[in-house]
Amino acid sequence: MSHRDHGATDSHKLGVRRTVVRSVAALIGMFAFAFALVPLYDVFCQVTGINGKVDNTAQAIIHEGVDDSRYVTVQFITRGSSGLPWRLEVETRQVRVHPGQTSEINFTFRNQSAEASRARAVPSVSPSRASRHLRKVSCFCFDEQHLEAGERLELPLVFQLARDLPPDVNTVTLVYTLYPVTDARAPRRAQVTAGKGDEA
Amino acid sequence: MAPKLPPQPPLEHSSAATAGGAAAHHAPPRGMLRWLLTTNHKEIGSLYLIFSLIMFFIGGIFAMVVRAELFQPGLQLVNPDFFNQMTTMHGLIMVFGAVMPGFVGLANWMVPLQIGAPDMALPRLNNFSFWLLPIAFLLLLSTLLMPGGGPDFGWTFYAPLSTTYAPPSTTFFILSLHMAGISSILGAINIIATILNLRAPGMRLMDMPLFVWTWLITAFLLIAVMPVLAGVITMMLMDINFGTSFFNAAGGGDPVLFQHLFWFFGHPEVYIMILPAFGIVSAIIPTFARKPLFGYASMVYATASIALLSFLVWAHHMFAVGLPLVAELFFMYTTMLIAVPTGVKVFNWITTLFRGSISFEPPMLFALAFVVLFTIGGFSGLMLAIAPADFQYHDTYFVVAHFHYVLVPGAVFAIMAGVYYWLPKWTGHYPNVRLSQWHFWLSVIGVNLTFFPMHFSGLAGMPRRIPDYALQFADFNLVSSLGAFLFGASQLVFVAVVVLCVRGGEKAPAKAWDGAEDLEWSVPSPAPLHTFDTPPTFSPHVH
Numbered sequence: 001m002s003h004r005d006h007g008a009t010d011s012h013k014l015g016v017r018r019t020v021v022r023s024v025a026a027l028i029g030m031f032a033f034a035f036a037l038v039p040l041y042d043v044f045c046q047v048t049g050i051n052g053k054v055d056n057t058a059q060a061i062i063h064e065g066v067d068d069s070r071y072v073t074v075q076f077i078t079r080g081s082s083g084l085p086w087r088l089e090v091e092t093r094q095v096r097v098h099p100g101q102t103s104e105i106n107f108t109f110r111n112q113s114a115e116a117s118r119a120r121a122v123p124s125v126s127p128s129r130a131s132r133h134l135r136k137v138s139c140f141c142f143d144e145q146h147l148e149a150g151e152r153l154e155l156p157l158v159f160q161l162a163r164d165l166p167p168d169v170n171t172v173t174l175v176y177t178l179y180p181v182t183d184a185r186a187p188r189r190a191q192v193t194a195g196k197g198d199e200a
Numbered sequence: 201m202a203p204k205l206p207p208q209p210p211l212e213h214s215s216a217a218t219a220g221g222a223a224a225h226h227a228p229p230r231g232m233l234r235w236l237l238t239t240n241h242k243e244i245g246s247l248y249l250i251f252s253l254i255m256f257f258i259g260g261i262f263a264m265v266v267r268a269e270l271f272q273p274g275l276q277l278v279n280p281d282f283f284n285q286m287t288t289m290h291g292l293i294m295v296f297g298a299v300m301p302g303f304v305g306l307a308n309w310m311v312p313l314q315i316g317a318p319d320m321a322l323p324r325l326n327n328f329s330f331w332l333l334p335i336a337f338l339l340l341l342s343t344l345l346m347p348g349g350g351p352d353f354g355w356t357f358y359a360p361l362s363t364t365y366a367p368p369s370t371t372f373f374i375l376s377l378h379m380a381g382i383s384s385i386l387g388a389i390n391i392i393a394t395i396l397n398l399r400a401p402g403m404r405l406m407d408m409p410l411f412v413w414t415w416l417i418t419a420f421l422l423i424a425v426m427p428v429l430a431g432v433i434t435m436m437l438m439d440i441n442f443g444t445s446f447f448n449a450a451g452g453g454d455p456v457l458f459q460h461l462f463w464f465f466g467h468p469e470v471y472i473m474i475l476p477a478f479g480i481v482s483a484i485i486p487t488f489a490r491k492p493l494f495g496y497a498s499m500v501y502a503t504a505s506i507a508l509l510s511f512l513v514w515a516h517h518m519f520a521v522g523l524p525l526v527a528e529l530f531f532m533y534t535t536m537l538i539a540v541p542t543g544v545k546v547f548n549w550i551t552t553l554f555r556g557s558i559s560f561e562p563p564m565l566f567a568l569a570f571v572v573l574f575t576i577g578g579f580s581g582l583m584l585a586i587a588p589a590d591f592q593y594h595d596t597y598f599v600v601a602h603f604h605y606v607l608v609p610g611a612v613f614a615i616m617a618g619v620y621y622w623l624p625k626w627t628g629h630y631p632n633v634r635l636s637q638w639h640f641w642l643s644v645i646g647v648n649l650t651f652f653p654m655h656f657s658g659l660a661g662m663p664r665r666i667p668d669y670a671l672q673f674a675d676f677n678l679v680s681s682l683g684a685f686l687f688g689a690s691q692l693v694f695v696a697v698v699v700l701c702v703r704g705g706e707k708a709p710a711k712a713w714d715g716a717e718d719l720e721w722s723v724p725s726p727a728p729l730h731t732f733d734t735p736p737t738f739s740p741h742v743h
Contacts, residue, residue, distance in 0.1 A: 015397035016321045023389045027427050034431025034461060038446060041457050048524075081450070122449050128524065179450025 048132075058142060059135045066100040067163050074161070075173045076105065078121075084180040085113035086147070088121060100163045107140060107176070108154050111147035118181040120144040126173045133165040134172065144181050236331070239323035240729055241308050244330050246626070248305025249619070251333055253695070255297035256612075258341070260688050262290035267650075267684040269667050270677050283667035284352035285344060291355025295473065296380045297337050299607065302615045303476040304329075304387045307415045310622060311391060313720035313727065314409045316400030316736040321393035329386040336379035343369035343376075354665060356466065359447035359458040363439045370440060374433045381426045381433075388422035391415055400719065400738040406497065407740040409718045413500050414479030417507045421468045421475070424511075429465040432458065456521055463514035471510045474606060475503055477574075477614030478545055481567045483718065484621050485549050488564035489556025490715040495548040502541035502548075509538045519590045528587040535585035539578065546575055561713070562636035566617035569609055569644050577605030580655065595665075598658025604651045608687075609644070616643075616694065623701050624708030628726035631701040639697060642690030649683025 074095050078088040087110045097103050111117060121141045125131035136142075140155035147153060161172065229237055238244060265286045269277045278286070308326065312319055320326045343350035348367035351357065362370060395416045399408070408416075435446040436458075445451025447458045478499075486493040493499065515523060515531040523531075549571050558564070580602040584590050593599060623631050657676040662669055669677065711721040719738065723731045 012321075012397050016393045019393040019396050020322070020389055023392060023423055026423050027385060030424055031427035031431055034428040035435075037461060037464075038435075038457065041454070041460065045454075120450065122452075128522065177449065181450070 058138055061102055061137055061160055062100075062135070062162065064100050064163050066098045068098055070099065070167075071096045072099060072161055072165065072169065073171045074103075074159075075171065077173060077175045078107070079175065079177045081119075081178045081180060084117070084119055084178055086111055086117070086119055086178055088176060088178050097161060099161045099165050102137065102158065102160045104156050104158045106154050106156050108152060109140075109145055109147060110152045111150060114149045116146065116148045116151075118144050118146045119178050120181050121176040121178055124175045124177070126175065127169060129166060130161075130169050130172045133162040133169075134174075135160045135162055141176065237327065239319070239327050241312050241320045241323065241326065242626075242727060242729060244320075244326050245305045245307075245309030247330050248301050248308055248333075251330070252298050252302035252305055252615075253698075255293050255301065255337060257691070259290050259293035259298055260691065262286045262293065263684060264688050266290060267681040270669070271681040272678065273669055273671055273674050275668055278667070280667045281349060281352060284354075284665070285350045287665050288351045288354055288357075289340075289344065292340065292351065292377075293337070294607070295355060295469075296377070297333070297340075299473050299611050299615070300384060301333055303415075303418070303473070303611075304384070304391075306411075306480070306615065306618050306622070307387075307391055307476065309626065310618075310720060311394060311412055311415060312398070313625075313723065313731060314412050314718050315395060315398065315403060316719050316732050316738060317394055317398035318730065318732050320390050321398055322390045325386055326390050329383045329390065332379050332383040332386075336376040336383065339372055339379070340376040343367075343372050346372070356462060357436075358462070359436065359439070359455050363436055363447055366440065371437065374437045377433050378430060381430050384422050385426045388419035388426070391419045392423070395419075400732070400735045402738045403740070406500070407738070409479075410482035410493065410496070410499055410503075411476065411479035414475040414482075414503050417503050418472050418475045421472050421507055421510070425465045425468040425472075428461060429469075432461045432465065435461075456518075459518050459521060460514070463517045464511075466517065467514045468507070468510040470603075470606075471506055473611045474574075475507065477570065477611050478503060480614045480618040480621070481549065481570050482545075484563050484567040484617055485552050485571075487621075487713050487715040487717075488561060488567075489553050489558050491552055491556045492717075493548070494551040494554075495544070498544055499548055502544040505541040506538060509534060509541070513538065516585055516587075516590070519587045520594045532585055532587040536582065539582055542578055546571060546578075559714075561620075562631060562633065562640060563617045563621035563713075565637070565640045566613045566620060569640070570613045570617060573609030573613070573644075573647070574606055577602055577607075577610055580605065593658065595663055596658035597654040597662045597664055600664050601651050601654035601658055604654070608651065609647050613643075619698070621713070622720070623698070624712035625720055625723075625725050625727055627702050627705075628708055629701050629705035630708050630712070631697045632705060635693060635697045635700070639690055639693040642693065643687060646683050646687025646690055650680050650687055651683075653677075653679045653683075 074097055076090040076093055078090055080086060080088065087108075089108045089110070091106045091108070095103060095105065107121075109119075120143075123139070123141045125134055137158040137160065139157050139159070141157075145153065145155075165172075235243065235247060238247075263286075265278060266283065269275075269283055269286075308320065311317075340350075346367075346369040348369060350367070350369055351362070351373045353361035353366060357373075395408070395412055405413075435444070438444040439446050439448060439453075445453040447453050447455050449455065482493055482499060512534045513531055515527060516535045519528060519531070560568075580598065584593055584599065584602055620631055620636060623629070653676040657669075657673045657680075658664075660673065660676075662673045662676075708725040710724050712725055713721075719736060720727070722736060
């Protein structure tokens with residue numbers, strides 16, 4: 001720029017300024033886009049059921065009759081978390097259900113340490129295609145749990161597999177992973193999600 | 201932007217041009233200050249190139265540590281923690297410290313010369329973008345000395361490895377990456393502003409040399425994806441330090457989201473590292489084949505198509521995370537689609553060579569090796585694009601072989617070809633032919649010895665990023681390590697060539713190469729500090 005002493009300088013300066021303004025606008029837009037992708041990703045996964053994300057809200061039972069013609073195996077896997085002295089156990093590792101049938105399974109939380117603490121079980125469904133057809137009527141995973149030292153707590157999961165479960169899905173695996181809840185932020189976030197589905 | 205200076209004699213050596221202080225006392229700063237305050241595109245270009253070379257050697261030393269450890273099975277030289285830091289730092293430094301600044305340096309030097317502009321559009325911003333880099337990388341390197349060590353999670357820094365399980369120095373890593381990112385973004389804005397506004401009168405976009413075109417498109421890619429990288433590392437920073445849960449399932453986040461965001465940046469990033477290489481090769485091949493480039497317009501459109509497609513392929517890095525079938529197919533097909541514009545380019549280069557009057561000067565040697573070896577890397581990329589096959593190749597040495605073939609004899613050879621091609625313009629001397637040939641042949645042999653066996657060890661199942669391996673991979677790794685030592689040592693020859701060329705050698709005329717046509721060959725060699733103070737008359741030659 002500095003050596004352009006002829007008439008074109010001003011128009012060059014204007015052009016450069018316009019280019020810079022537009023580039024900076026694009027920059028800011030892309031930075032915002034990166035953050036916008038976070039909620040978009042959640043919505044996308046929930047709508048499509050990709051990634052085994054389940055709707056973390058209570059849903060009503062649909063009385064659509066039980067499809068006696070087929071069995072689906074539902075498996076339960078529970079996992080602890082490093083740094084959290086809790087155990088999560090399920091009364092039965094695997095059940096066979098008909099689509100449309102409502103079942104109840106009991107899970108046992110146990111705090112093995114000498115201190116009270118809070119934790120939350122986060123679900124994941126595999127295959128992810130099945131997650132949209134898994135309806136949870138009540139689940140301990142909707143809330144965080146608070147256990148006193150050595151306390152033991154039995155909580156139910158009531159669920160139903162919808163009848164429109166794809167016919168080639170014969171096994172559905174539900175994984176619950178325990179995570180410690182340490183700050184005030186995490187439960188608030190969970191409740192926001194829970195509020196959305198109240199009318200369901 | 202900068203205050204106006206009286207016209208200066210062209211061969212004035214110490215005129216650091218336009219910084220505010222310089223204008224005040226009419227005597228440009230000398231010594232260190234001259235380089236610290238320079239706003240001259242040629243001096244900043246040289247700074248970038250020297251910085252890139254230093255980083256190339258530091259990253260190279262880390263690679264040598266990795267190869268020395270992998271020389272034979274078992275753990276012998278370094279402990280696995282340090283091995284992880286070496287692989288990570290090697291990747292980070294080579295990508296962000298060597299290849300990207302190398303291309304930015306060439307752009308600083310050559311873009312104004314090739315479009316007939318007196319300097320970059322924003323010279324002081326240019327100075328700032330360069331000086332961010334040494335600070336960023338000093339900070340990054342200093343993490344190696346911090347308690348807990350440097351980054352050890354791979355250059356892709358997947359969460360939660362880089363958040364929950366990361367060493368305490370990760371916050372410094374994030375800061376240094378932010379600075380390097382800001383540097384690239386500012387550099388990109390500068391390059392776009394220069395190309396769009398400062399072209400010689402009469403030079404239309406479709407008259408620009410391909411190096412300028414590919415850099416224009418690269419700069420747009422940088423502006424589109426560097427902010428996404430900045431966003432990702434900001435989220436990491438908040439997850440680590442402020443208790444958010446972007447990538448933490450316990451708080452409702454998702455680690456897979458990290459991979460989506462990272463590769464949304466990361467895939468365009470790999471084209472950022474190769475598109476300018478296409479531009480350099482498209483300048484060199486016509487020069488030494490003494491024929492105009494075949495299919496100029498198709499080259500431009502192919503580059504643009506590659507850039508656009510690069511936004512639609514990111515999840516091919518994630519075939520193994522459990523994508524739904526539809527997504528696997530979509531990303532598989534879009535990835536294969538990229539082979540079409542890339543093939544157009546390769547065929548155009550071959551057609552340019554066809555019945556040309558070819559001579560094999562050092563830049564041409566590197567450009568030809570680029571075409572052959574980059575194509576090998578492209579083909580292994582196509583193999584990796586096949587989603588079902590990728591389940592086997594994923595995270596094996598086959599992937600390592602693939603991306604090193606496109607980056608080392610791809611991007612790095614192109615930078616070296618560019619350096620050999622433009623050294624006469626920069627220094628006024630031809631590089632020593634005999635030494636250049638030694639450098640070339642040792643490098644070609646070294647590169648292939650290093651990376652070709654990795655295809656085989658990868659297909660046989662050797663995982664990447666592991667300091668030890670099963671006995672059946674011993675021979676392949678021995679060859680790879682020997683090749684790597686050869687390649688590393690032969691780069692000392694490159695330094696010798698450059699130093700000798702700066703200090704003397706056969707004098708080069710303004711038009712240093714017979715068949716070279718672009719505007720940079722109309723200014724004297726060595727190029728005076730200030731060129732094109734009055735815009736050149738440009739007559740478009742038929743492409």
